[in-house]
Each structure stands twice: as C-alpha cells, then as structure tokens.
Amino acid sequence: MHTEILAVRAAGLSLGHGQAVVATSLERQGDARPLRSRVAPLLQGALRRRGLVVQSGPLQAVPPSDAKGPVLVAATYTPHGGTEQTAAVAVAPQDRAARAAVQSALRELEDALRSRAVLLASPRSFCAGVDRAIEIVERVLAQEDAPVYVRKQIVHNVHVVRDLERRGAVFVDELDEVPPAATVVFSAHGVSPDVRAAADRRELRVIDATCPLVTKVHAEARRFAGRGDTVVFIGHAGHEETEGTLGEAPDRMVLVESVADVAALQVPDPTRVSYLTQTTLAVDETTEVIKALRERFPALRAPHSEDICYATTNRQEALRAVAADSDLVFVVGSVNSSNSQRLVELSTRQGTPAQLIDDASEVDPRWLREAATVGLTAGASAPPRLVEQVIDSLAGLGAIHVEEREVTQENVQFALPRAVRAK
Ligand code: SF4
Numbered sequence: 001m002h003t004e005i006l007a008v009r010a011a012g013l014s015l016g017h018g019q020a021v022v023a024t025s026l027e028r029q030g031d032a033r034p035l036r037s038r039v040a041p042l043l044q045g046a047l048r049r050r051g052l053v054v055q056s057g058p059l060q061a062v063p064p065s066d067a068k069g070p071v072l073v074a075a076t077y078t079p080h081g082g083t084e085q086t087a088a089v090a091v092a093p094q095d096r097a098a099r100a101a102v103q104s105a106l107r108e109l110e111d112a113l114r115s116r117a118v119l120l121a122s123p124r125s126f127c128a129g130v131d132r133a134i135e136i137v138e139r140v141l142a143q144e145d146a147p148v149y150v151r152k153q154i155v156h157n158v159h160v161v162r163d164l165e166r167r168g169a170v171f172v173d174e175l176d177e178v179p180p181a182a183t184v185v186f187s188a189h190g191v192s193p194d195v196r197a198a199a200d201r202r203e204l205r206v207i208d209a210t211c212p213l214v215t216k217v218h219a220e221a222r223r224f225a226g227r228g229d230t231v232v233f234i235g236h237a238g239h240e241e242t243e244g245t246l247g248e249a250p251d252r253m254v255l256v257e258s259v260a261d262v263a264a265l266q267v268p269d270p271t272r273v274s275y276l277t278q279t280t281l282a283v284d285e286t287t288e289v290i291k292a293l294r295e296r297f298p299a300l301r302a303p304h305s306e307d308i309c310y311a312t313t314n315r316q317e318a319l320r321a322v323a324a325d326s327d328l329v330f331v332v333g334s335v336n337s338s339n340s341q342r343l344v345e346l347s348t349r350q351g352t353p354a355q356l357i358d359d360a361s362e363v364d365p366r367w368l369r370e371a372a373t374v375g376l377t378a379g380a381s382a383p384p385r386l387v388e389q390v391i392d393s394l395a396g397l398g399a400i401h402v403e404e405r406e407v408t409q410e411n412v413q414f415a416l417p418r419a420v421r422a423k
Contacts, residue, residue, distance in 0.1 A: 001077040001087075001110045003103070006061040008072040008090045015070045015092040020052045020102065023059040023088040026074060034058060035086045038396025039109055041389060043087055045361035046105035052098055059090055069093070073102045081115040081399035112365035114372070115399040118391060119326055121318035121377035122406035125384040127311030129211030130155045132414045133188035134164070136209040139420040140185060141168050149184040151175060151191070152240055154209060155381040156337040158358055175199055183207065189240040190214040192247020212414050213309045214241055217276055218248050220303050224274040225249030229301065230267040232256055234289050235278035239338055242278055262292040274301035279309040280339040280380075282346060283316055311380045312339045314408055316346055319377050321405040323347045326375030328367060329354040332386045333379030340379025347375070359386050360393040368397065 006028075013021065022044045027034035037043075040056055047054045061072055074088035087106060091098035133154050140148045141164075149170050153161050161171060169185075175198045178184050183205040186195070190210040199206050210218075224231045231253045235242040246253050256262055267273055275293055277286055286308060294300050306313070323329050329347040331354055333340025340356055347354035352375065357363055368374070374394065378387050394400050415421075 001075040001106060003073065003075045003106060005064065006072040006074050007064050008070050009060045009062045010057075010069075010090070013070060013090065015090060015095075017092055017095045018052055018098060019092065020047050020054050020098055021059065021070070021090040022047065022054055022056040023074075023086070023090070024056050025058045026086045026088045027058070027060045029062065035084070037086050037088065038392050039085065039087050041360035042109060042363055042365055042393050042396070043089065043105055045363065046108055046365065047089065047101060048361070049364070050101040050105065052101055059088060061088070071099065073099060073106070075106050077110070077113070079113040079115070079398035082395070085396050108365045109397065112368040112397050114397065116371065116394060116397070116401075117373040118394060118400050118402045119322035119373060119375045120387075120391075120402055120404040121315070121322045121375065122404050123311070123314045123318055123408065123410050125332075125378040125380070125382055125387060127309070127380035128410070128412040128414050129188050129213060129309070129311070130381050132416060133209040133211065134160060136207060136416060136420050137164050137169055137185055138167075139416070140183060140207055143420070144183055146182065149178045149182055150187065151178075151184055151195070152187045152189065153336070154185065154187050157334045157381040157383070159383055159386060160381065175202060175204065178202065178204060181205070185209050187240065188214070190218060190244035192244045194247055195244070207417060207419050211279070211309075213279055214244070217245055217279065217303075217307050220276055220307075221245055221248040221253060224276070224301070225252040229272045229274040230254065230269070232265070232273060232275040232293060233277070234275060234281065234286055236338060239278065241280070241338075245276070245278075256289060259288055259292045262289060262296060265296065267297075270297050271299045273297040273299070276303055277307040278338070279307055280312045280342065281308050282342040283308055283313055284346075310410070310412060312342070314410060315339060315343060315377065315380060317407045318405065319343050319346055319375070320350065321407050322375035322377065323350045323352040323354070326352050326373050328352065328371040329375035329377070330363065330390060331356050331377055331379060332359070332382045332390060334358055334381070337379045337381050340382065343377060343379060357390070360389045363390065363393060365397075
C-alpha cells in the first residue's frame with residue numbers, strides 16, 4: 001500500500017480529537033471520477049475498535065498546501081489479481097493518536113490482501129416469516145399518522161430495527177410503555193395469552209406479526225396441554241419465542257435446553273408426555289434431546305410435523321455445504337438472533353471457525369490473513385444487502401471468486417393479516 005498525507009476538501013467538515021471520517025469514495029485532483037472505497041466498512045470497524053468516533057462519506061483530496069482543515073491519510077493499492085483500490089480517512093490536523101490509529105488499521109488491511117474464494121450458502125438471509133413481519137410494520141407505518149409501537153424487536157436484527165425506527169416505529173419492551181388505544185404490532189416471535197390480555201385491557205389496536213410457524217407451535221401447546229399431557233418444550237430460556245409459547249399453558253409445560261435437563265425431568269405421569277420445540281434450534285442437537293426424551297418416556301408424543309422451521313433447517317443444510325470447504329465462515333446476523341447463533345455453533349462443530357457479524361464493519365481483517373476460502377451466510381433475520389456489503393468489502397482486499405452453493409430453493413410465502421392488506 002502506498003500511503004500519502006493529503007488535505008481534504010469538504011464543506012463544513014470539522015473534526016475534533018478522536019474523530020474520523022472514512023471515505024466511502026475518494027476524488028483526487030485530476031481524477032476523471034471518484035474512486036469508490038470498497039474497504040470503507042472494514043476501515044470503519046478497525047478504527048472504532050481503536051476507540052475513534054467514526055463517520056463515513058465521500059471525500060475530496062487536495063494537496064496539503066491548499067487547505068488547513070483535516071488531514072487525509074490516503075492509501076492506494078492494487079491487490080494481486082485485483083484492480084486499483086483506495087482507503088482514506090480524514091482526522092483532525094493535530095490528532096497524532098488518530099493518525100497513528102489510521103496507519104495501524106491500514107497495515108492490518110494490507111496484511112489481509114490476497115485473492116480469495118467466497119462460498120456463498122443458499123438459502124440464506126430473510127425467511128418468509130421475517131419478510132412478512134417487516135412488511136406488516138411498513139404497511140402500518142404507511143396507514144397511521146400516530147406513532148406505531150412495536151412490542152420487542154420485530155425480528156432480531158439491529159439493522160432492521162434501526163431502519164424501521166428511522167421511519168417512525170417505536171420499539172418498546174412492554175405494553176405499559178404504549179399509550180392506551182394506540183396501535184401496537186406484536187413481533188414475529190409471538191406473545192403469550194397474558195400479553196394479549198394486557199393489550200385488550202389497554203384497548204390497544206393490535207396487529208399481530210407472529211410468524212405463522214410459531215403460531216402453529218402455540219396451537220399445539222394448547223392442544224397437547226388440553227388433553228392432559230405434560231408438554232416438554234425444547235428451547236432456549238429467556239428467548240421471546242420460548243416465553244410466548246410457555247405462556248400458552250404455564251402449569252403443564254416444562255422447558256428443557258439440553259440432554260442433561262431431560263435426565264433431571266420430573267413429570268406427574270410418564271405415560272402422558274409430549275414435546276414441542278422452538279422453531280430456530282439446531283437440528284442435530286435437538287435430535288439428541290428428543291432421543292433422550294424417548295428413552296426416558298417411551299410413550300412420548302411428537303408434534304405432527306417438525307417445529308423447527310423450514311428456514312432454520314435450510315440455512316443449516318446450506319451452511320454444511322460451505323463450512324467443510326472454508327477456512328473461515330461469516331454468519332451475518334445479530335447476537336440475539338437464535339438461528340444465526342445456531343449457524344455459528346454448527347460451523348464450529350464442523351471444525352470451521354465462524355464469526356457472527358452484524359455487518360462488514362465487524363469483520364476484523366486479522367481473521368482474514370490466512371483465509372483463502374471464506375464461507376458466507378446470513379441468519380433468517382439479516383437483510384440480504386448486508387451479505388452483498390461483506391462480499392464487496394472482501395473484493396476490496398483482492399480478486400474474489402464467488403461460488404454459490406444452493407441446497408434447495410425456497411418459495412414459501414405467508415399471507416398478511418387482514419388489517420394491513422391493501423383494500
Ligand atoms: S425463522 Fe422460521 S419461525 Fe422464525 S420467522 Fe422465519 S420462518 Fe418463521
């Protein structure tokens with residue numbers, strides 16, 4: 001990488017100590033057009049990890065003598081097999097610490113330069129339940145002038161939530177934060193009957209974005225409990241879906257998370273036990289738990305069809321198709337996304353290290369030094385554009401060859417609730 005110190009021309013740009021602006025594109029004098037910086041997200045993340053407050057935007061470089069404003073640390077480079085790239089950051093003129101941080105982040109990028117293969121798992125990213133939940137909020141926002149409240153994160157993804165917040169959605173943890181008679185959307189993960197009753201008491205207009213596949217498990221919980229079974233729910237404690245489903249029959253349902261929990265189970269009648277599962281579990285681990293349940297309760301009754309949903313199963317199968325041939329796997333998804341976490345664990349169990357990243361800015365270039373083949377997937381709540389962003393950033397580090405490995409095609413669609421359907 002060839003690094004230069006330049007000045008930057010940008011109207012009103014003033015930077016204090018510890019602040020930086022990463023160029024999303026850089027225009028130099030004499031350039032026919034600005035050069036887009038593909039590695040800008042990687043650089044933003046690297047600088048944030050070094051404690052800087054980072055923004056980003058297009059920058060224009062001028063010779064140092066022409067301006068007195070911020071200093072521009074700019075690098076141009078042509079990675080092996082790739083095309084000319086740029087990486088540039090503006091910092092305050094006297095901020096030596098920030099300048100050192102930029103130089104160190106650029107060295108980190110330089111160490112990660114190489115051509116790579118990218119194995120793209122398919123299916124990945126949005127499922128039908130997430131698509132539907134987001135569309136429901138968008139439609140309610142378009143219908144209503146008053147604030148639209150959403151109980152909990154509509155889906156477990158920080159980018160989706162931020163985007164809807166910018167468009168006017170107000171996310172709350174509990175219904176007592178919603179003014180009486182306001183409109184509230186229930187998230188894709190479902191709610192317990194207690195929450196529905198609380199909404200009725202507050203006379204809220206409820207739009208339910210619960211995924212129909214979660215609703216199916218709720219219905220099974222009511223039915224199995226109603227026939228007198230102890231219903232063992234295999235899931236993760238504290239997850240919203242678990243709380244909602246257990247709330248259907250709190251006196252007759254018990255939660256197990258592992259084979260060890262099965263061994264400790266006490267039930268009133270071992271001949272009347274059935275099980276249900278959270279929709280986003282690891283298929284292989286859940287099979288082990290069900291096997292342990294069958295051994296303890298030979299008369300165990302199962303749901304009519306799998307509760308682990310098609311989207312979870314498909315994304316795990318697709319991950320298997322790429323993990324074994326990858327040096328490193330990236331799973332795009334948020335930390336509270338259950339199905340994304342299961343993808344990370346599955347890759348690790350397959351012997352390939354995996355990193356959960358919210359977006360490309362969370363890719364640490366040091367992970368990439370030895371990685372000639374990168375597997376890439378996204379959890380069911382992660383927007384597809386974030387996967388594209390990761391691919392683009394990798395392309396800023398050298399030529400990439402992208403191979404998509406599709407294990408199946410998805411064509412599932414769920415109808416919208418009547419309240420938001422177009423008239
Ligand atoms: S992951 Fe499965 S259960 Fe969850 S919203 Fe998507 S389709 Fe529905």
